[in-house]
Amino acid sequence: VEQFNPASRWRTWLLCTSAFTAALLLPVRYAMMMPAVQSWLGSFFSKTAEMEVIWQVFAVTDTSFSARLKLAYMGALLLLSAALRRIFLYAKEASLIGARKQVLSSHPVLIRGFLEASRWSTSMLMFASFFIMQMSAAASSRLQLGAMLGLLVSGRQWEYAGALISATSSVLLLLQYSYTFFSSTISQQQADYWGLQAAPGYYSEVALLLLGIVQRTVKRAAAHYTANSADAARFAVEARARRKCMRQEVGAYSAQLGSVLLLFAALYCSTAWSVMHIIVVVVFRLSKDGHKRLEPAVANSWLRLMVLALTLSLLSGLALEVWLPPGLATKPSFDELAQPFICQAFWATPAVAEDGGHCQL
Numbered sequence: 001v002e003q004f005n006p007a008s009r010w011r012t013w014l015l016c017t018s019a020f021t022a023a024l025l026l027p028v029r030y031a032m033m034m035p036a037v038q039s040w041l042g043s044f045f046s047k048t049a050e051m052e053v054i055w056q057v058f059a060v061t062d063t064s065f066s067a068r069l070k071l072a073y074m075g076a077l078l079l080l081s082a083a084l085r086r087i088f089l090y091a092k093e094a095s096l097i098g099a100r101k102q103v104l105s106s107h108p109v110l111i112r113g114f115l116e117a118s119r120w121s122t123s124m125l126m127f128a129s130f131f132i133m134q135m136s137a138a139a140s141s142r143l144q145l146g147a148m149l150g151l152l153v154s155g156r157q158w159e160y161a162g163a164l165i166s167a168t169s170s171v172l173l174l175l176q177y178s179y180t181f182f183s184s185t186i187s188q189q190q191a192d193y194w195g196l197q198a199a200p201g202y203y204s205e206v207a208l209l210l211l212g213i214v215q216r217t218v219k220r221a222a223a224h225y226t227a228n229s230a231d232a233a234r235f236a237v238e239a240r241a242r243r244k245c246m247r248q249e250v251g252a253y254s255a256q257l258g259s260v261l262l263l264f265a266a267l268y269c270s271t272a273w274s275v276m277h278i279i280v281v282v283v284f285r286l287s288k289d290g291h292k293r294l295e296p297a298v299a300n301s302w303l304r305l306m307v308l309a310l311t312l313s314l315l316s317g318l319a320l321e322v323w324l325p326p327g328l329a330t331k332p333s334f335d336e337l338a339q340p341f342i343c344q345a346f347w348a349t350p351a352v353a354e355d356g357g358h359c360q361l
Contacts, residue, residue: 138195
C-alpha cells in the first residue's frame with residue numbers, strides 16, 4: 001500500500017483494520033488453546049468428514065510451540081498497528097518535525113546522504129531483486145522476473161519498480177497461503193509448476209516484499225526530512241548539474257562500453273546465443289561508429305540493438321525453463337533443440353557441456 005503513496009485516511013483505515021483483526025483473533029485463539037476449551041470443542045463438534053476440513057483450516061487442535069509463537073506475533077501486530085496509526089495521524093502536529101529540520105540544517109552531510117540514498121534506492125532494489133527472483137525455479141517467479149525485465153529494458157517508469165515488486169510478491173504470497181486450503185483440489189504437479197509450495201519461494205517473496213518496504217521507507221524518509229529545506233534544494237540542483245555532465249561523457253561512449261559488456265556476457269555464458277552477441281559486437285566495431293564519439297541518438301540506437309540481443313537470450317531461457325503448464329505440451333529435450341545449424345558448430349568444440357551433451361540454448 002505504501003508503494004502507491006496513499007492518502008493518510010487510507011493508511012489510517014488499513015492500520016485500524018489490522019489492529020482490529022489482531023485484537024479479535026488474539027483472545028479467540030488464546031482461548032481455543034486452553035485444555036478445557038479443547039475438550040469442549042471435541043465433544044460438541046464431531047470430527048466427521050465434513051468437519052475435518054474446518055478443523056484443519058482453523059487449526060483447532062494445534063497447541064504446538066509454533067502456534068503459541070504466532071500469538072506473540074499477533075500481539076506485536078496489534079501494538080505496531082496502533083502505534084503506527086497514532087504516528088501517522090498526528091505526524092503533522094508533532095513538534096519533532098521542526099527539530100529534525102534544525103538538526104539537518106546544521107549537518108549538510110546528512111542531507112546529501114538522504115538525497116543520494118533516495119536517488120539510488122530504486123536502482124539497488126532492482127539489482128537485488130533480479131538475483132533474489134532466481135532463487136525459485138517456479139513459473140510464478142519466472143513470470144515475476146519477466147515483468148521486472150520488461151520494466152528494466154524499457155528504461156522508463158523505474159519509479160514504479162518498488163510497486164511492481166511489492167504487488168507481485170504480495171499476490172504470490174496470498175496464492176501460497178490459499179494453497180494450504182485447496183491443496184486437495186490441485187495436483188502436486190501443478191503446485192510444483194506454479195510454486196505454490198511454501199518453500200523455497202516463500203522466503204524469496206518475503207525478502208522481496210521487505211526490500212520493497214525498505215526502499216519505499218528510504219524515499220519517504222528522504223522526502224520528509226528534506227522537505228522545505230533550502231540546503232536540500234541547493235544540493236539537488238548541484239547534483240543534477242554533476243549528473244548531467246557525467247551523462248554527457250558516458251553517453252558519448254556508451255555504445256563502446258555496451259559492446260564490451262556484451263562481449264563479456266557472451267564469453268561468460270558460452271551458449272548458442274553467444275554467437276548472436278558476438279555478431280552484434282563485431283558489426284558495431286566494424287562500422288564507422290565503433291571508433292568515435294557518438295551523438296546520443298546514434299549511441300541509443302546501438303544500445304537498443306545490444307539490449308534486444310540480451311533480452312532475446314534472457315526471455316528464451318526463461319521460456320524454456322517455464323515452458324507450458326503440465327498436460328498442455330511436452331517440453332522439448334536438448335537433443336531436439338540442438339538440431340539447428342547454429343548448434344552444430346559447437347558439437348566438436350570445447351563449448352560442449354560437461355556431461356558431453358550438445359550446446360545449450
